[in-house]
Amino acid sequence: MLLKHFYCTRCAISFRSFSARLKHIYDSPYHHICYICFPQQDFAKMVELDEHLGTEHNYCISCDIQFETAQKLAQHDKEEHNMCVTCRQFCGSRSSLSNHMTTHI
């Protein structure tokens, strides 16, 4: 029954030890951990973790910076990453952002 402790339900694999299971979670492309949360949250997809970091922690993954407020992150995303604040879509450049903004008028 002890084996149950080291079972990964998501991947349906059992492990001999706790550390083997932990290593699997770190290495696996099917686990994406938020290290800011306590207890740590495990996401199935990278995009889900990205979304979580942005909405829950005001965190910019590309720059590895955490902001105090969602407004500060939005401001940063707009200035540094040419993000459209209306639909949170990233545009490649400043000109494509201003091009994109015309769709909201």
Ligand SMILES: [Zn+2]
């Ligand atoms: Zn797994």
Ligand SMILES: [Zn+2]
């Ligand atoms: Zn989190």
Ligand SMILES: [Zn+2]
């Ligand atoms: Zn950034």
Ligand SMILES: [Zn+2]
């Ligand atoms: Zn937009």
